[in-house]
Structure formats: C-alpha cells, structure tokens
Amino acid sequence: MKAKIKKLLAELNNFARGKNITAEYLLHAEKSNLIRLANSAVSLNTSEELVKLIVTSRRGRRAGTYSITTDLSAIDRMKSAIVSADEIAQSADEVNYDVTLTPMTQLPDDDVNFDDALVGMNSSEKLDFINKAVGTLETDKIKLSGIFSTGAVWEAVANTLSESVLFHSVSDGQISLELTHSELKWEIAATQSAISKSDLNPEKIQSQLSTLLNIYQNTSPEIIKTGKYDIILSGEALAELIGMMEYIGFSGGLFKRKMSCLRDEHLGKKIFDDKLTIVDDPAVRETFPSVFDYNGNQRSKFTFVENGVFKQFMWDRDSADEFNEKETGHDVSGLSTVISSGNELVSSINDIPENKELTLFIPHLHYMNIVNMTEGIITACSRFGALIFDKENKIRVPFNFRLTDNFFNIFNDIEWISNETVAVNTSNSYGMRSPAAAFVPKFIKLKNISITHVNKSF
Amino acid sequence: MNITQKIKVELANLKKKGAEYADARFYPSRETESITFLQGNLKECRSSATTGIGVRVLYNGAWGFASSSLTENLPALFGSAFENAVAASNRLSFPVKLANRKPITAEYSSPRRIDPFDISVSEKLDFLRKIDKKLEHNIVAQRISYVTSDKQKIIFIDTDGSHIEKNICDTFAGMKVIGVEKNGNSQERSYELGGDGFGTRGWEALVSGDKFPENADRIVDELSQILVAESAPKDTRSVILLPGIMFLQTHEVIGHALELDRILGYELSYAGGSFVRLEDFGKLRYGSDKLTVRADGTLPNSPGSYGYDDDGVECQDTVLIDKGILKNAITSRQTIVEANEKAGEKIFEKAGGCARASNFNRIPLERMTNINIDPGNDGSLNDIITSTESGIVLDGARSWSIGSNREQFHFANEIGWLVKDGEKGEVVKNPTYSSDTLPFWRSLSAVGDKSTAELVYVPNCGKGLPSQQMYLGHLIPVCKFDNVKTGE
Structure with a gap:
C-alpha cells in the first residue's frame, strides 16, 4: 500500500505541474472493521474500504478544493479531480491576505505505529476477546453493549512546489464494552485503546467491569x-x-x-x-x-x-x-x-x-x-x-x-x-x-x- | 452486464449461500458543494464526488455489512458482507426478523425547479457576497454565511425483488453574526434556510423572495440588542419557544426518545437509550392534551422526505403522540417485529419507513423523517404572549445537552425577550432553560396556530456507530411551557 500511494501521488503531482496547476493533496486510504454489540448480541458486523483524494488548487489568493472517493487504479479520475479543483479556484474570490504555500521537506516515512496483526484481526478473534473481557458478567438481566473497532489509515501529502511525498500510516483499535441492567437501566462501562495487538488486554476490562458491577449490584x-x-x-x-x-x-x-x-x-x-x-x-x-x-x-x-x-x-x-x-x-x-x-x-x-x-x-x-x-x-x-x-x-x-x-x-x-x-x-x-x-x-x-x-x- | 445487473447476480449468490435477505445500495454519484464566506473572505469553495456500494446481509438472524468505494470487485465485497453476517451469528440473543412488505419497483425525485449544480460557482459567490455585505456592520465582529448543496442518486436492490431509484437534492444555507460585549464575551445570532414544507427545494428556494436579505437585517439588529442586554433571569417561569429552538426541543426529547432501536437498547453503546418502555405505548401521557406529534415523511418538501427508506418501505405520515398520549414510534422492519414479540402484543402494525443510512458506507438505522407538531388553537405569537403573566420568549440554539435516556435536558439560546403581564419586554442575553422531559411536555400550555409554524431543516443529526449524520426536518409552531427552570 505504501509504495502504491506514494507512487500515485508523485504521478499526480507531475501531472499537475505539467498543467501549470499549483496544487496540494491528501491521498487517504482506510480499512475498517467494527463489531457492534447490543442486548448481548452482535447487532452489526461491518467492514469498509475507502480511498479518498482531496485536492486544493491555489491561484495566489484564490483556492478551490475537489475531493473524490476513488480506487487507487483510477488515475484518470484523480487527474480530473485536479483539473476540477483548478476550475473552482479560477472562479473563486481572492481572500484579503497572503496565502502560504511552501515546498514540503521530505521526511522519513512515518509508519512505525502500524501493526498488521491488529489490522488483520478477524471477527472470531474479536469475539474471543469480548467473551474473555465479559466472562460470566452477563446474566438474563445484565446485557452487553459496545464496540470493537479496528482499522488502518494510510495517508500521503504533497504539493507541486516540491517532489516530496510525505507518508504516514497507523493502525488503531477501540474497544468499549458496557453492561446494562435491562430493568433497572443502570449502565457501567470499560474502554481500551490499542495501537498494536499487544495493547489488547481483556483481563483489564473484566477487572474494571467487575469492580463497578459489584458495587452497582449491591447498592441502591x-x-x-x-x-x-x-x-x-x-x-x-x-x-x-x-x-x-x-x-x-x-x-x-x-x-x-x-x-x-x-x-x-x-x-x-x-x-x-x-x-x-x-x-x-x-x-x-x-x-x-x-x-x-x-x-x-x-x-x-x-x-x-x-x-x-x-x-x-x-x-x-x-x-x-x-x-x-x-x-x-x-x-x-x-x-x-x-x-x-x-x-x-x-x-x-x-x-x-x-x-x-x-x-x-x-x-x-x-x-x-x-x-x-x-x-x-x-x-x-x-x-x-x-x-x-x-x-x-x-x-x-x-x-x-x-x-x-x-x-x-x-x-x-x-x-x-x-x-x-x-x-x-x-x-x-x-x-x-x-x-x-x-x-x-x-x-x-x-x-x-x-x-x-x-x-x-x- | 451493467453494474445493477451484476449486483442482482451477487444478491442471488448470497441467497444461494444461505442468506435470509440481502440488499445493496449503489451510489453511482453523490455530488456535494460547500461555499463559505467568513468575514468577507471566501474560506471554503469545495466540491466532492462520491461513488460506492453498501451491502447488507441477514444470515441466521444476524446482520453483516460491507462497503467499498471500489466497485470493481463485487464478489469480494458481497462475500465480505456475508462473512461478517456469519461471524455475527455466533453471538446472537434475538434473531433479526424483518416485517413483511411487498417488493417495490419505484422512483423518487425530491421536488426542485433549479438544480443547484446547474448554477455556476460565480453565481453562487455573487449571492453569498451580497449576504456577506449585508451582514457587515460596526457591531459585528465576525460574519459567516454558507451554502451547501448535496445531490444523491441511490439505487436500492434487494433479494425480495425490490428496485428503487432515488434522486435527492438538498440545499442548506445559513448565516451568523457574532459581536463582542464590553467585557470581551461574545454573543451570536443566526438564521438557517427553512421553508413551509411545500413547493420545491432546489436553488430557487434559496434565492426567491427576500428571505436572506430580510433576515440578515434582523439578526444584525437583534445582535445589537443582545450586546447591551442584561443577563436572563435565574428563576422559574413560562418559556415561549419560537421555531428556531422549538425544533430542537422536539428533535432531542421526542424524536430521539421515540426511535424504536433506542427503546430496544441498540444505541446504548453510544447515543444512549430512552426512558420510554414498550408498555408505555397507548398509555403514557407524554405531554398535555395540546400535544400532537407526527413523523411525516410525506411532507412534499423537506430534507426529511425521501420517498422510500433504505428498507424499501414507502414514507408515511405516522401519529406518534395524539393529544398527549404516546401512540407510535420511529420504526423499521427489524425493530417492529422484535418489539411486538418482546411486548407479547402487536404494538406496531407496520414498519414506519424510517430506516435510513447517511451514505453508501453506513447501515440503515431508525432515523427521524419530519417530526412535526400539529399547530394548535392558541392563536398567534402575540396571542400567546398576551396570555402570559411571567415568561420569556426564546429563540436560537446555542447549546443542547440531553440525558442518556432522554429523560432530562439543558438548552442555551441566542436571545430571549422577557414577558411580564402579557407584554413582550426587553431583550436578555445568555438565556438557558432545563427540565425533566415528561414534566416539561406535560406543562405545554399553548400551541400556536398555523401562522406561527416553520419548517426547520436539520442537516446534522448524529447517531450510530460507525457514526452517521442525517438530513431531516421539523415543521413546528410556537409553543409555551409553564414553570420551567431558567438561567442555569
């Protein structure tokens, strides 16, 4: 993914320069999976793949932005987006101040916080985690809600003032589990944030939920x-x-x-x-x-x-x-x-x-x-x-x-x-x-x- | 094969693999355009184009969903949705069943005479530039005006044989002025494009008449009064809510509270639940007998009218609260079956046509259509003021915060006018009010007639995980509530 995105953005940058368009870009790709729980069941299990290109054309104090959801192979569509952004910029009003646009300095790829293992977690691994985190805390009346969301973002930025393409990728996980008494309607929760799979700790969630549950079950x-x-x-x-x-x-x-x-x-x-x-x-x-x-x-x-x-x-x-x-x-x-x-x-x-x-x-x-x-x-x-x-x-x-x-x-x-x-x-x-x-x-x-x-x- | 034919093939394959039901929403094109002026500067001039497909699969009573902006590999996308449903079926408590409905082949287009995307950027800039100029005034520290247009083509196809094509176009616009008091604190006054629920809602809705120029003058004048006003009192009094805040009052503690998925606990992990229980339908006195509320997706012209929902159910006009008594909810095919089975009685006769997704990459949820309050018999705003001993007229939504079961709320407003012995008096700044939900609606003592009603557009109703922002509307008259805590 990294190489593909960087190469693509470099190609788009060359295209814009060839057209004498001054532009800056964000190319964003993401992969997401979210399991949502309600009433102690999975109420939704959803996956998403999205690629988005956002182009801003700058003509001095005038700017126009065009964004598209796309496919990394749709290079012609992306080039059209650059032209469209420039057409908007041509019609736009000038702002009453000078606008900064500077050449980007190449930085090392920022991908140290990316964990394939977290991004690649499948539904059954996530359900195992949830079952471990909740253990035996659910009952006929105490129901589980929550989310287990994982995903990855790959992003690159560039502008026509330099050939630099700056790349960033990160994996992320978000877990939030709630126990609710279906009749008394009280709710307790525990959350966890993960940047890699090794950050996940179901026992920690269970400990937090158990402590609060014990109090809520035994106190008016x-x-x-x-x-x-x-x-x-x-x-x-x-x-x-x-x-x-x-x-x-x-x-x-x-x-x-x-x-x-x-x-x-x-x-x-x-x-x-x-x-x-x-x-x-x-x-x-x-x-x-x-x-x-x-x-x-x-x-x-x-x-x-x-x-x-x-x-x-x-x-x-x-x-x-x-x-x-x-x-x-x-x-x-x-x-x-x-x-x-x-x-x-x-x-x-x-x-x-x-x-x-x-x-x-x-x-x-x-x-x-x-x-x-x-x-x-x-x-x-x-x-x-x-x-x-x-x-x-x-x-x-x-x-x-x-x-x-x-x-x-x-x-x-x-x-x-x-x-x-x-x-x-x-x-x-x-x-x-x-x-x-x-x-x-x-x-x-x-x-x-x-x-x-x-x-x-x- | 074109893409809709390919989608039908993939849906048929899902049935062969054991799916009970599946649908796909294909967005061949969704265009948006946003233009914003801030303090005379064009801060945003942005367009976007979106394409993608969302696939929903019901397998063994569990939902799986997958979406992609990449439309080349449909078997992988549909397969992913199916696998997600299979995995979801491993943790099941109440298998999803869908209420029956006949397959529908239909088309829907929102009413418009002038497509906003046929209007050049230059013409739009001309319009906003004039508004910006109108807002320029020595007491105005910041002025903002914007226009956003959104045109969506959606093709809905399901395994029951439904095929629905929708072409929906919405335009939202508004303006705000901000001023600074001597002590450095800021105040604001705003106006958002609305309507009356009829006519058309293309570009013509924005430029016809003098809505924007007239309201520009009004909000600047009102801001000038707020900037020198005393603070609103902290006490208990009648509050007279103009449509500019009454829509939000209705939205937050009637609309959201009556979403059946919330009532059934499907939103507890984020937005929250509802104080309403299944046994309350037909019995609960929600408000005074002056309160009749409906979910009206058939209103000819509103962002809350869309022809058919994303369950493939036609929009309807459903009475939610009749003369104060709770009657119905905001429902979908899934939730009415579950609610009726859990209640052990048929509370809900049919799906309300309220399942909507905000884009191809989101799953349909219970969403408001147009949650409207029927006009009453208490006359004009002036008549309501005349009948008020001690009160405050409130307008403009500055802040809103609601309890997790919609059982209580706190609102802050842009402007208030004190009312004493039937006379509307001076402007006050920083008005707020708060209450518990049921005592508040039961204290409804006056509902204005048709002349007081306005359709307020809502472009940003948030709900769900992954989160969704939905468009909808509220046709709302002026209402008065007694003994309300203000000023905190």
Whole structure:
C-alpha cells in the first residue's frame, strides 16, 4: 500500500505541474472493521474500504478544493479531480491576505505505529476477546453493549512546489464494552485503546467491569442534591473535557475571531491549578500521532498549559495567514494530547484516598456541549457508573447528574492527580477514519464543581 | 452486464449461500458543494464526488455489512458482507426478523425547479457576497454565511425483488453574526434556510423572495440588542419557544426518545437509550392534551422526505403522540417485529419507513423523517404572549445537552425577550432553560396556530456507530411551557 500511494501521488503531482496547476493533496486510504454489540448480541458486523483524494488548487489568493472517493487504479479520475479543483479556484474570490504555500521537506516515512496483526484481526478473534473481557458478567438481566473497532489509515501529502511525498500510516483499535441492567437501566462501562495487538488486554476490562458491577449490584441508587461538589474524574471523562477545552480555548483562529474562552490577556498567566500541564506531543505513540501535519510541517512537542500557566495558542495555516501569525503544525485531524500525571498512587477506584467532603466520581461524560464559548461554560451528564464517596470513603451509587461549570473554575483547584496514566481513544467515526487518543492521568480530583440537575431514576 | 445487473447476480449468490435477505445500495454519484464566506473572505469553495456500494446481509438472524468505494470487485465485497453476517451469528440473543412488505419497483425525485449544480460557482459567490455585505456592520465582529448543496442518486436492490431509484437534492444555507460585549464575551445570532414544507427545494428556494436579505437585517439588529442586554433571569417561569429552538426541543426529547432501536437498547453503546418502555405505548401521557406529534415523511418538501427508506418501505405520515398520549414510534422492519414479540402484543402494525443510512458506507438505522407538531388553537405569537403573566420568549440554539435516556435536558439560546403581564419586554442575553422531559411536555400550555409554524431543516443529526449524520426536518409552531427552570 505504501509504495502504491506514494507512487500515485508523485504521478499526480507531475501531472499537475505539467498543467501549470499549483496544487496540494491528501491521498487517504482506510480499512475498517467494527463489531457492534447490543442486548448481548452482535447487532452489526461491518467492514469498509475507502480511498479518498482531496485536492486544493491555489491561484495566489484564490483556492478551490475537489475531493473524490476513488480506487487507487483510477488515475484518470484523480487527474480530473485536479483539473476540477483548478476550475473552482479560477472562479473563486481572492481572500484579503497572503496565502502560504511552501515546498514540503521530505521526511522519513512515518509508519512505525502500524501493526498488521491488529489490522488483520478477524471477527472470531474479536469475539474471543469480548467473551474473555465479559466472562460470566452477563446474566438474563445484565446485557452487553459496545464496540470493537479496528482499522488502518494510510495517508500521503504533497504539493507541486516540491517532489516530496510525505507518508504516514497507523493502525488503531477501540474497544468499549458496557453492561446494562435491562430493568433497572443502570449502565457501567470499560474502554481500551490499542495501537498494536499487544495493547489488547481483556483481563483489564473484566477487572474494571467487575469492580463497578459489584458495587452497582449491591447498592441502591440515590438522588443527590444539586450544589457544589468535589469531583473525581476518570481518564475518559478528563480526556473529553480537555478535548473540549482545546477546541474553545487553544485555537489562535478562534481567539482572533473573539470566540475563544482564552484571550491574549491569559498568555503567560496562571489560569489553572499549578498541577495541570497540557501538551500536544506527537512523540507519544499511544495518541496515534502523525509526525507531520497536512501541510507537511514537522510536528513537535507543543505546550499549551504548563503548571497552570497558559503558554501559547496553536495556529492552523489559514488562521496564521489571515492574522499574520506563524503556523504551528496543527493542521491535523487530531491532537496528541498529553496531560501530565501526578503523585497520588491511584490505579483504580479501590485506591481512591479518603475524602474530607462527600465526593462524586464521574467515569464518563455524556453529551457535553458549550453553553457559553467565551466564558468557557460547558454542560454534560454523568454516565456509565458514577459513584459517591462519602466522608468515610464508603461507596454509594447516585442516579446520574448534570455538571454545568466553566473551565476556569473546573481546573482552578485540583486536589490530586493520579500517578498512573491511560490512553483514551477519542476517535470519532464520522467521515474519514482518523484515529485519535489522549494520554491522560487515570484519575483527577477537582474541587468545588457545580452540579445543576439530578436525575430521579436511571 | 451493467453494474445493477451484476449486483442482482451477487444478491442471488448470497441467497444461494444461505442468506435470509440481502440488499445493496449503489451510489453511482453523490455530488456535494460547500461555499463559505467568513468575514468577507471566501474560506471554503469545495466540491466532492462520491461513488460506492453498501451491502447488507441477514444470515441466521444476524446482520453483516460491507462497503467499498471500489466497485470493481463485487464478489469480494458481497462475500465480505456475508462473512461478517456469519461471524455475527455466533453471538446472537434475538434473531433479526424483518416485517413483511411487498417488493417495490419505484422512483423518487425530491421536488426542485433549479438544480443547484446547474448554477455556476460565480453565481453562487455573487449571492453569498451580497449576504456577506449585508451582514457587515460596526457591531459585528465576525460574519459567516454558507451554502451547501448535496445531490444523491441511490439505487436500492434487494433479494425480495425490490428496485428503487432515488434522486435527492438538498440545499442548506445559513448565516451568523457574532459581536463582542464590553467585557470581551461574545454573543451570536443566526438564521438557517427553512421553508413551509411545500413547493420545491432546489436553488430557487434559496434565492426567491427576500428571505436572506430580510433576515440578515434582523439578526444584525437583534445582535445589537443582545450586546447591551442584561443577563436572563435565574428563576422559574413560562418559556415561549419560537421555531428556531422549538425544533430542537422536539428533535432531542421526542424524536430521539421515540426511535424504536433506542427503546430496544441498540444505541446504548453510544447515543444512549430512552426512558420510554414498550408498555408505555397507548398509555403514557407524554405531554398535555395540546400535544400532537407526527413523523411525516410525506411532507412534499423537506430534507426529511425521501420517498422510500433504505428498507424499501414507502414514507408515511405516522401519529406518534395524539393529544398527549404516546401512540407510535420511529420504526423499521427489524425493530417492529422484535418489539411486538418482546411486548407479547402487536404494538406496531407496520414498519414506519424510517430506516435510513447517511451514505453508501453506513447501515440503515431508525432515523427521524419530519417530526412535526400539529399547530394548535392558541392563536398567534402575540396571542400567546398576551396570555402570559411571567415568561420569556426564546429563540436560537446555542447549546443542547440531553440525558442518556432522554429523560432530562439543558438548552442555551441566542436571545430571549422577557414577558411580564402579557407584554413582550426587553431583550436578555445568555438565556438557558432545563427540565425533566415528561414534566416539561406535560406543562405545554399553548400551541400556536398555523401562522406561527416553520419548517426547520436539520442537516446534522448524529447517531450510530460507525457514526452517521442525517438530513431531516421539523415543521413546528410556537409553543409555551409553564414553570420551567431558567438561567442555569
């Protein structure tokens, strides 16, 4: 696949140059398989093969983009796509700023994070994994849902200003298994992210599910009161929260457009607890990293927040051009988010240290949305196994509840961060396959968070 | 042999191999075009062309699916779908059975006079440039306008002998203005292309009349008021929801809650379930007796009208909630059989024609058609305001977050107008409201007449794994709800 894609893109590049077309390309191929479970059965077993070419033709300040789903042998169709993109560019309006397009510097092929064994897993191997992970936890009333998704992405980028073809491939696996009581309607979950087959560990999933199941089966749920609480987030919930903050806080383009919760007055200032450090680090393999972005920029470690201090905005090329800034290698489908671990020796919920105040545990956030972008206010519900740790550290079960607060308060007072970390798969499956994961502490304890709504049932 | 003949051969082969049922959706062509202006700059001018085939196979009660953009090797593609079904049948709890329906040979075309793909890029740019200029104002920090067109040809063929060809064309368009308060916080006001459910929806729907210029002036004016407004109150009061937020209210906690696959637990691993149980149909008081809701796939002109679903079932007009009582759901051939068997009674008479896939590479799921609320007898918006002692009129969807079983929700809006003693008063900023689902719908105290109703297009309804974004619509009047928590 690698050789085929690189050769093809080089040929397309030659074709465009021959036509005096200035163009840049992304050639994307993917192979996916997803087993979906519901009601303790496989509800869907699906495979997909997709090849997509995206061409942008540039005529100074004018640009046109044309994309096609295609076949790697359909070279004439791809050439037509280049011509079509250029026709669009000819009709397009100029933007009112200069547009950067630079020759790509050839980088070594980025394919070290590709595991044929993971990509080649067949359905029965996946079902074996699921059966091992769930073991005997299913009953007539406790039903299994979830997904086991594996796949691979092969991508190459190039532009007509050089003969370089930069190549990236990665394999990825995402497992999420949920147990639901069909009558009582409570749900618990465990997840796993894999970049190679050896990352898969069904025993770990079973251990997580067993712990929560034991609590949920033996504890009556209760309605908590709205108000301020100390909250422990799992790595999954933390990754989702930070992902949202990256979106509304760290983008230079949004900041310049007055739509960001972080502004220039925050630069260099302490905005969060000093235990919080957030970086984008493509050296961390668990994040399915790419060593270059779609413009061919080599990516390197990039610090957003260091010990609570906001360090810098990230700049995609278009925003950097428009606002006269320097692009930072962030034209990517997903960041390699890494949050530094802490000192608290917490490996599982059994290790949670004694709490001075009644404390809520949120394993997953459901349906997060932005109530107010510039004030950084978000709202989301607890899901998949929330818990109450009372002052004696006795564990109780709450009905789900809604958290509504702003990022400045949420990360203002961090009591502790666990020493252990976990890769949380944050890929979504809209559009093209684009594996993404955050590498974050397994647990974090936050003080004084607003709970604004409580459920009276599951 | 042409490709449809080859597909028929492959489907016949699947039957020979033991498949109970199989279908294929071939997309010979799907074209999209997106143009976006941001702050006077043409930020996106993009076209795409998609081809591909999706194959669904039912074997021993289990689904297998495979799709490819490569259409050369059909035996491998159909074989892959079959193998996936065979593997899936090794973990089975309730074998899939499909409700009977007669094979259909049909064609459907969405109503349009001017194909947007016959309009040149230059003409489209002219249109948006004028809108962009109209939005330019000293209080506007950012202005955005866009047009997206999508034309799909879909050929559905199944082993029952159905052959359906659909030509569907949709155009979505909208604009938004963003302003900045003195304290640096931003506010926004937006407008999306909608309709009345009739007429045609080609390029003409966008350019006829003065919809865009008039609404451009309106949203800039309203933004200017929001930027100097006080914050919305935090209390309990009546909320009067205009179609610009009422559509989403209906979408999230009626539409999604009544998808039968969610009710049966098929979405628990992602989108969530539903508080609705099978025993609730025919009995549950979902809302006040002013509430009548229908899933109307027969509305002549809407992204939620598509002729035939991807089960090969004709679109229908189904009453979901009748005078407040839950009657029916958003259903497919698979789920009505399972629901009726699990309930031990025939709750659902026939498949509702709601199984849809967003593209060739996705499997059909229960999706909304046009989930509409029947207009009521409570007069105009003004009549509803006049009858309100303490309330707030709300419009524009800024944020929405719903409980995993659709049992509660939180919405944030772009704009609010306070109502006191029957008078519409000043504009307020940052309005929000939240509630539990059933108490909210049961507090429905007024439904506006036909003059208050608008068809709102939804281009981005997300569901399923692998994830799918679906087009649909909501024909919705103004509604009033009492004793609702606001401002949190």
